[in-house]
Amino acid sequence: MAKVKQTAVVNSQEKLSEDVFSMWIHSPEIASQAHGGQFISIYPKDGARLLPRPISICEIDREHGDLRIVYRVAGAGTKEFSFYEKGDSITILGPLGNGFPQIPADRRVILIGGGIGIPPMLQAAKELSCEKTAVLGYRDQLFLEKEFAAYAKVYVAMEDGSAGTRGNVLDAVRDNGLFADVILACGPSLMLRAVKTYAMEHQIECYLSLEEKMACGVGTCLACVCQSKEIDSHSHVHNKRICKDGPVFRAEEVEL
Numbered sequence: 001m002a003k004v005k006q007t008a009v010v011n012s013q014e015k016l017s018e019d020v021f022s023m024w025i026h027s028p029e030i031a032s033q034a035h036g037g038q039f040i041s042i043y044p045k046d047g048a049r050l051l052p053r054p055i056s057i058c059e060i061d062r063e064h065g066d067l068r069i070v071y072r073v074a075g076a077g078t079k080e081f082s083f084y085e086k087g088d089s090i091t092i093l094g095p096l097g098n099g100f101p102q103i104p105a106d107r108r109v110i111l112i113g114g115g116i117g118i119p120p121m122l123q124a125a126k127e128l129s130c131e132k133t134a135v136l137g138y139r140d141q142l143f144l145e146k147e148f149a150a151y152a153k154v155y156v157a158m159e160d161g162s163a164g165t166r167g168n169v170l171d172a173v174r175d176n177g178l179f180a181d182v183i184l185a186c187g188p189s190l191m192l193r194a195v196k197t198y199a200m201e202h203q204i205e206c207y208l209s210l211e212e213k214m215a216c217g218v219g220t221c222l223a224c225v226c227q228s229k230e231i232d233s234h235s236h237v238h239n240k241r242i243c244k245d246g247p248v249f250r251a252e253e254v255e256l
C-alpha cells in the first residue's frame, strides 16, 4: 500500500462540541486504500512554522472518495484546520500506520474510545461484521455517540455523571456486565493502561491504538517512541515508533 501526498479539497466542516470539529475531505486516492485505525497527516499552510499534524481517520466513504476526520483543537495547527471551509485546498499525506486488524465474524468485540480516541473507533465499527458493542468515555461533552448507534450497541461513560455511567469506560463495562472475545481501544494512555490490565486479567485479546504522542507521523522525529516487550529487529532496542510500527499494537506487545 503506497502512501500519497496530495492536494485535497475540503467538502465540509462542522463543529461538534466546544473544541471538537468534524471535517470531510475529498481524497479518492487515500480513501480507496485506507481502513479503520489508520491516520493522515495534514500540512498547515504556514509550513515554515508548523509541523504537519497526524489525525486519525474517523470515517471513509470509498464510493465518493471522501475521508472524515474528527479532531480536537489543541494548538495552532488544529486551530488553523478548524477555520477551513468547503472548497479550500489542503495538503495531506496518507494513509499512514497499520490500522486495526480484521476480526473473525464469530467473535464478540468491544470497541472502547476515550476522548479524542473515539473518532477512529467509528470506522472500525463500520468495518467489523461481528457482534459489537461501543463503550465511549467523555469528560463533559458528548460527540459522535449517536453515529455509533448505527453500527453497535452504545454505552457512554461520563466523568461528571451527566450521561451514562458516572466514571470511566471500564466502569461502564463493569456496570453493564459487558463481555467480549476481543477489545479494540483508542484513547489517553491512562485509559489504555487500565484497558490493557483489564484485558489481561480476563484473558481477552486486546488491540490498543496509541496515538497520543505523534508529531511527524512518518517515522523520522522519534517523538512517538514507546517501549516494547520485544527487541526491534532494526534498531535492536526495546522501542517502537507508534507512527510507523503502529499506531495499533497487541496490548501485550507494548509497555504503557
Ligand code: FES
Pocket: 213, 214, 215, 216, 217, 218, 219, 220, 221, 222, 223, 224, 225, 241, 242, 243, 244
Ligand atoms: Fe515522528 Fe513517529 S511521530 S517518528
